[in-house]
Amino acid sequence: MLEAQNVSVRFGGLRVLHDVSLTLPKERLTGLIGPNGAGKTTLFDCITGFVTCDSGTVRVNGRPVPKVSPHRAATAGIARTFQTPRMFDQLTTLENLVVAGSRPSAVRALAMAFRSRAHAAELRELIGLARETAEFMGLASVLDNRSDALSGGQRKLLEIGRALMRKPRVLLLDEPMAGVNPALARTIAAKMHAVVAGGVAVGVIEHNMEFVMKHCDYVHVLAQGRELVHGTPEVIRRDPQVLEAYLGGTS
Amino acid sequence: MTTYLPAIATIALMYGALGLSLNIQVGRTGIINFGHVAFFGVGAYATALLSIGGMSLALSIPLATALGGLAALPLGWIAARLTSHYLAIVTIGFAEALRVLLQNLEVTGGPGGLTGVPRPFGDLAPDLFAGIWLGVAAALLAVTYVMSSIVTRGLLGLNLSSVREDEPAAAMLGRNVAAFKTMVLVWGSALAALTGACYAHWVGFVSAEQFDPRVTFYIWAGIIIGGASHAGAWLGAAAIAAVFELTRFLSDFGITAFTDTQFASLRWIAIGLILIITMKFRPEGLLPMRSRHHLRDDADASVTQPAPATKGVPVSDA
């Protein structure tokens, strides 16, 4: 479970997030919606340490997550994807997955480099896990293709797969459906449900309302850096403020 | 001139070793280090001072190597805090500051440098001396090759590649990017210091000019030409050094169109042109390497079998 409480962020004089709270419960798919510029991605950036929040706390299963340090946020159990997938372009699909699953300590990696037997065993295990993940994400046929040769949709799948290799407690997905065809969108939605069922707290930023209403268990709406409303999709659907925010009437 | 050939080969192999140790930083991890020669100098001066003070080479060379690695720690700390092009400027400044120190401190012999650095095999016949040192240089290259490969293959190599390819993504996968960069800076700098130590004992003296910050770009030109593979890096750096050393003897062949100073200038102009022209053919920068190497050695055989040419059978989106 992830709890972000009273998060505020300023860029210079501009207040990007104002006292926003977000809870992502375990085994639930939580949607985060709002018009462009509402601060959704900034909230993810803040939770994952890419942006310094001026105030507020982030906890995973009750333990505070260190600020301004993506790798420590990751070590605390948070994984995320980016709006535009960030691949390790010159690595293959398999290598992308293997590196994601490997233990992140630099010192340990150096020590392992001198222990070829232990290293080989660890690598075998990771390759096995990577193959399973690739199978699950539907990437088995492109295992040995360099990731810069993958299609846009495959890159999205690989990025999610890479996050899963971390066995995260919390998974944040930034617009996984953007630019994706309907068939693939259904695949991604199915994967998300499977991940949620596996005990992960999943948060998703999405513009596709149909998806949000159909699949999310709970929805938070942001507008202009503030939380507008939150509730089940039924509640959100009927809330007049949400419609107003999307039509740009709030200012 | 044939008497110089072993010496030229020796210096070429030493530059090859410097190419390898720079390449694990630049080509494999994406750290833009313009100050590599500084660590070459640290190794040379350290072993020179220690051995002139009476320490056995068996101790002074390893100590010099370690010191070279330690000297890179501040750069690692800075690398964690700056984006790559600002780090690049800091590394040149670091090399220049170090040169100024070495050239002007009393303990490092001032502008004259340090003479009388012990030269093993120095009392042998010149041909034998040259032959043995050629062997030493080859061994040095081999050691550097092995030590470079250790950090760039397998899981560690994959991790370094991930840092090079996309730092935020690597960080989001739990990797402490700064720790990996620091590690590679220390590793590569220690190897450069080892080369510097061997160099000092070969030539028998050290002076700050030998470690002018610009010498780094000799090595850069070499690895840019060679590409980011280990073989390319050492061959590129060695080839540049060999060709350039050979041009020092052109006047022996009756090619006297230019003075020695002018030849020196032409060599640097050539380095400049190589940097410019090679970059034109490497639009993506220094990353022409294939990545398969990582998983070839240890992984099960099926991993390296060619993948089906068709992409995205189960997921056929455009």
Add this chain to the structure above:
Amino acid sequence: MVVPVLQALINGVTDGMLIGLTALGISLVYAVQRFPNVSQGGLVTAGAYAAYAFGPLVGTWYLAIGAGVLSAFVLGMLGYLIVIRPFRTAPLMTLLIVTIGLEFVLDYTVSFFWGNSLRAYDFGVTGEFSVGGLYVSRVAAYTSLVALATMAVVATVVRRTRIGREMRALSDDKPLARVARISENRTLMLAWGAAGALAAVAGICYGVKSQLSPLMGWNLLLPSFAAAILGGLGSFGGAILGGVVVGVGMELFTLAMPAVFKPIFAFLVLTLLLLVRPQGLLGKAVRV
């Protein structure tokens, strides 16, 4: 105690003006192209030697200076057209390496033709002004005036002329500048020309104050980068201010340390600054 410090301040300001001029060239290119131009040092050297070469040909020193500045202006534009333009869309790192290559080509072309020995202009400016135990050499005073005048010219061009407006537009918002049909190519070319001319003024002043050597530009790079970053890369007033601060700092540093260690001071300023305040004194926030 007071006199040496004041004297150091004076020397620092007059040196700092020239560092500032070099930094101004770096900042100018940074403003329109967003990358730190290492070849500015080579332009300094080339400009200074161009004036030296024209000296005997044109007879009078002011014509020689004019010819030197003009040829550096042309050289800057040629450098852009031949070397930089093919890399205009390349990654920052590529541009950085390419400008280092250009720096070498410029420096060593000079050393190819003129050798490595030190040379001096023969302008016949000697003597010094003295006030109450403080000295300013006439050369230092004149070069400072020239530097100030040059800065005034740059400020006027940037503020008042069409090309200046286009440069600022390109600096503030590239896409918008393109929409406004500002020729990026022409503006960049002129910015490089201006950087060359500024480099020549700095190089000539430097040569008049001390001596000419093929290394003069390279040696000015470290303090100039410190100055440009101190002032905030892309900020023109900041570059000058940064130059003066670095110049004064280096002189005060020499009160405690031997003068040969000046570059170390420049390095420390540069590094600390990048770590603590990368946007500089006057600059807007930049990510480093």
